[in-house]
Amino acid sequence: MVNLTIDGKQVTVSKTATIYEAAKEAGIYIPVLCYAKKLLPYGACRVCLVEVEQMKGRLIPSCTTPVTEGMVVTTMSDEIRKVRKTVMEFLLVNHVLDCPVCDKGGECDLQDLSYEYEVVSNRFEGEKFDLPKDEINPLIERNMNRCVLCGKCVRVCDEVVGYGSYSFINRGFETKIATAFDRGLNCEFCGQCVSMCPVGAILPRPFKFKARPWQLKEIDSVCGYCGNGCTITLGTKDNEVQTIRFNDKTGVNDGNLCIRGRFGYSYVNSDQKLTKPLVRRDGQLVETSWEGAMQAVTDGFNSAGDSVGIISGARLTNEELFLLKNYGKALGTENLDHSGGECYKGVTEGLKETLGIQASTGTFPQVENCDAILSIRSDFYETHPVFGMVVNQSVRRNEGKLTVIADKLGKFTKLPNARTLLHKPGLELNLLNAISAVLIEEGLAKTEGVEGLDALKDALKDYSADAVAAATGVDAEAIKQTARELAAAENAAILLAYGLPYTAYSKELGIAAANLSLLTGIAGRQGSGLYLCGEKANSQGAIDLGILPGANGLGAQQMLTDAAGGKLKALYMVGEDPVVSYPDRSLVEQALENTFLVVQDMFLTETAKKADVVLPAVSFAEKNGTFTNAERRIQKVRKGIQSKGEAKTDFAILQQLLKAAGKDVPVDEAAAFAALAAATPGYEGVSLEMVGPQGYVWGGDILKPETANLIPVAGGKAVDSKYQLLTGSALYHSGTVSTKAKGPSAVVAEAYIEVCREDAAELGLEEGDLLKLKAEGGELKAKVKVDRRLPKGVFFAPYHFSDMELNRVYSGQPVIAVEPVK
Amino acid sequence: MTETAEQVAENTVEEIDLGPANKVIDKYIDMSGNLMPVLQGIQEEYGYIPEETVHLTAERLNVYPSQIYGVLTFYAQFHLEPRGKYIIRVCMGTACHVKGAGRIGDTIKERLGIGHAETTEDLLFTAEYVACIGACGMAPVIMVNDATYGSITVQKTDEVIKKYKAMG
């Protein structure tokens, strides 16, 4: 700690603090423009100048100068005021000053500082900037005439996002911020640059002329898309979510968001949302009253007896899932499941059998300080973009060593010094086995207290680095280096994302990753961790709450198979659109055809169109409750707007169904939380009061494994086909809901098939051409996207889009053998 | 989408042989601070920096294309467009200015249709207006590649242009 005096006040701060940070801690105000908490010190604008007695003769930038013992700082004097005012005058010389029509008005640092320093006239005169605006992209408007060259956008896109859109170009008066070749922005559209810009030079286009900042009501909630669980602050007006506000004070994401969180909100206001219950009469879905709908549901389920199956999505709140589980009991069925019933098995079975737990062992912030990170699949970044930014910062700031086991390149593989184990599709397991084999062989494995070592050793005989290298196409030395780094690291993390398009080998991957976490000793070690991250906002909650088949119950896939075969009479689908997103569309369709089907959703989805009764539900922005994110953090979801029409929260609907079944129900969400906390392992003793601004991590920062069983798993088999198709998540989308949101859809509107340049050249394909692929089970057609990240012979198609009917050829296999058709 | 617009842009760019650029990068790849020498080397090979080589350099040196573009626009030595075989430098320094450099610039514009930093379609000439080139004694001055022409007039300018045109 260091002691210093600021404006006569004694201050004690950590020795790594800057003068600005010390002042801030002491509640002393120093203006800043180019400084941002999350960025490295920069010191360009000179607004934060102060006097330091020990450095007489010049003014000192407080944002870059570290504190020293005994320093005496003055933050305001005539000279300081004069210099700051001059800085403002200089900035205003070329600035367009179109505040009346600038959306930043009211929260613009330039405006506020001009006001504060009473810059009523300007001693300098100069040309005003007259640069064209970036009108090409749909989401971010850049007006460089308003730019003050603070460089925050350049820095955040590099230091935090790792994309690097911007740079300073030219020199002198011509200096400005531009993209490569000064084109329109074409990037991840995460909007970090929007939130960093202190002026109105980078603004969210969808929010243009929607509201002045002070007219907005702000409500902190949790992003409804992925398991990262970012805090999003809804800016509401006229009972609509107008924008997402910057908030770096609450939650795990430090104010960072991805395109989905920042720009994917419009669906909550959509007039396409269902507002009335529907029932099928004479083959048509027609509007009905809630009473009518409830009666139809009750009658239908009654006549099915206990031959009912319930399949849920993982975007319901914990409270809603709790009621859903109770409703299953009330119906007397153990056929309860979520998310297709397969993809999460890495957690529910893989981790359970090895480590005796069913969740990630660490928390996200710890990953920032890891020296070694192993990411299984490069798609991790696409499914959990903001966690991806944590990895980026770990790699960039702390020189953490990142290894990516990947079947295609991606942002992770491009990070500085990233090692990519680029393998033939479907062989992740082989590489994980090989890394384990190296650890054991080279005597690096931590084997104390670990069960099953001999059996594993035996099974790994076929997975020597050399053998796996030959089978996967990866360099053997790279495999060995990865093992050595993981073993040597003080803090290490292993990351694996799961979700609907990643059902193949899900359990085995969980086991192989857990084996590795045991052999490296990172499972349960402070600062380290094994992260199995669910795709949806409340994937972890669904596992915690036990939205899983009971001992005698069927899982989702079996329910669908039985339903298709006429063995299950009724299905209740809550917030899930299996027609689009589950493997094997024909099976799903047949299952829905053959049963009494109740669908509860926001939209008339493909699945809802086949229902006998449709119950209109609402979005996360219209409800209260909690989500549990992929690091076990329970966070509060808060209602920002009132639902339109007669749509209800899933909570309210389930309350009604339970009552109709003659059961007691919690009166509200808070009561439901108390009840579920008492009944859910890990949640015992947690109260809503404990769920603060940073949420509450059940199990603590480190969840200790309860067992340490090594379990052998066989590797995958390469597919023998010249052309192979992979599916997965695309960065801009999450599940199927984002396709109903304007932001993500403005950037990626429709399905596509990604093809590498060599294949494109060989097949005579160009960007935008229609490509038809033949596979077992059917055909697939979509526009071509020519890219640099795929190996030759490998295609990629995202799974979010209904029109593509990808699941006509995708039935859960790791790799789809395909044949391009002319 | 990320790569799409890049791609579209690239597809409209003339196909060039990346071999020489790859060789330049090979030479410097293990050196620290290699961006400048790589870019200089590429310019030497192609006479300018073709866009495709920027993407190649970005990929191989693992820097952002935007950063490279920043460097390329900061230093006057780099050219993003193909340049003429003959670079006509018209001095616009004080001495030359006083002695009518403006008229010389206008003459070149009239005869060849190129102003500052512009290149004729046949890639024969590029004009460049520069600051004092240190030959004030013979102002006004122009240079064509390494040859200096002092006390230049409109008529002499015509002759110089004619001479280089004839050389092709």
Ligand code: SF4
């Ligand atoms: S939106 Fe994100 S990726 Fe795009 S320029 Fe801004 S910070 Fe970079």
Ligand code: SF4
């Ligand atoms: S655009 Fe905004 S953030 Fe970027 S340099 Fe200009 S003022 Fe700063």
Ligand code: SF4
């Ligand atoms: S989708 Fe995931 S990463 Fe993106 S903002 Fe939402 S929670 Fe964060």
Ligand code: FES
């Ligand atoms: S805030 Fe310190 S120099 Fe800009």
Ligand code: FES
């Ligand atoms: S001003 Fe032209 S040579 Fe000096």
